[in-house]
Amino acid sequence: MSVTVLAPATVANMVCGFDVLGFALAEPADTMHLRLTDTPGVTIINEDDFDLPTEPTRNVAGGALLALLREAPGVGIEVRINKAIRPGSGIGSSAASAAGAVVGANALLNNRFSKEDLVRFAMFGEEVASGVQHADNIAPCLYGGVTLIRSTAPLDIVPLPTPPLWVTVVHPQIEVKTADARAILKRQVPLPTAIRQWGNVGGLVAGLCLQDYNLIGRALEDFIVEPVRSILIPGFAEVKAASREAGALGGGISGSGPSIFMLSQEEATARAVAAAMQAVYDRLSIAQFTYVTRMNTEGVRVVRSTEQVEIPLF
């Protein structure tokens, strides 16, 4: 028996919702083929050109699968990975590997684990990638749409209603180290600034729930993290201004960068935003990739199984 899964890219740190709000993209997505093997343990086969480690303890999908197998002893899983999400892009490449792997493995195991279990397993994959177990990208990757991490201890993930939205992402070819992006943050926030930020968090969540695009746009403003982190991304201010000019509702840094995302209500706007972003980086002579895509609203998807026509995910 084997399954194929599609694991979507994700945006964490959704503007004002630093560390709590994220969402999934319809594209790009990693494709992974998984099958049960007779030999207990994890086998990783990379079918892309990213040259990631195949030793399971050093591979993100491997770390997640090893965590799952600790609760499914004796099982052997082989995973062939075709990554489409570039590592280091800031759109949840490692989360897609981790979440995709455990959803695929769970499908092979008759979905014996809950979604909460899968989040837990996948966070071990994130630990391989960054040394830290976090669910910022795992949550939207597994649930789809916009997710709120209300609390990390205990972990409390709230999937939010997600109105139709288009996303434009630009990935400029520069490196932003997550460690640098962390180190640059101010450790103390003035209370009035924190209040403005949570006013926007409340506004953004309300805008999503009420499908109020104007409110979503007004609430997409970050007074705390973006002002310091955007310094690490050349062209950030220009991209933001040009995107708003082109009609975007708003947006900001994806994860800890370097990718920048913008939300739009219409596809045509999202494409105009992409052109505006490209123009900025062309002027700066910085190569970039851009994506224009809808939000993904279902999370990791099992697209093919040799023994079942359709596998209910959860």
Next chain:
Amino acid sequence: MSVTVLAPATVANMVCGFDVLGFALAEPADTMHLRLTDTPGVTIINEDDFDLPTEPTRNVAGGALLALLREAPGVGIEVRINKAIRPGSGIGSSAASAAGAVVGANALLNNRFSKEDLVRFAMFGEEVASGVQHADNIAPCLYGGVTLIRSTAPLDIVPLPTPPLWVTVVHPQIEVKTADARAILKRQVPLPTAIRQWGNVGGLVAGLCLQDYNLIGRALEDFIVEPVRSILIPGFAEVKAASREAGALGGGISGSGPSIFMLSQEEATARAVAAAMQAVYDRLSIAQFTYVTRMNTEGVRVVRSTEQVEIPLF
């Protein structure tokens, strides 16, 4: 022509939503009778026993009406006030006077002003009360239900969907000066604490929009203001623990105190919470008033007009 209005009590600083979330109570409410007079200006007549100033510039309703009359020159308004909301209780007594007065005056003037205008006028009333123009109580008093103040400059009020909820309020007979309650706040917040707080703000807004009572309960936690302000309210920790024990979803300090509010899903629970609160203050030999009430979902209400059967509010 004359009108009678009912202006509800309100709770500002709704737990995690310090300075941004508030809501209106069905009871208690102030009753105000307003009529047009031939003499331009404002006449205040107090019909209760609170001995508040009748000089318009020193009276909260007067301050709000004078602001309105600056945009309706030549008009004369008399207001007779029967306050049921005790001044200094922390449940929006001054906001009720200000908001009730301008809604009544607007009804007499064929609703020539928008709701946004009325908020603006009523904030001058708050300035008479506390020296500061703020909308923390004005917004829920005028809109009803739970309101989010996403931003104060520019003022952006978002009325939220409000599921059926019962409210228990205890008003212990102690004095908490707003100035003291302000001075005790810490001016800087550690970033991780701010993140936990806005996770809860997002969770509370989502819980209200999705009618998810369990989520509302989980999100009703304040890591920033309550730990310092509750020191000013004897019995606070005991009231909170006893209320949760009695089945309340959660709650906290109303405004800057001394009142404490708790939300419940059922009336019976709300009454059990009231008994638990009373028991705490009886043990401490502190006199108190308690209220068990629904949320008010319509804001200030025009209940009677001599010349029209019903006045559309806005």
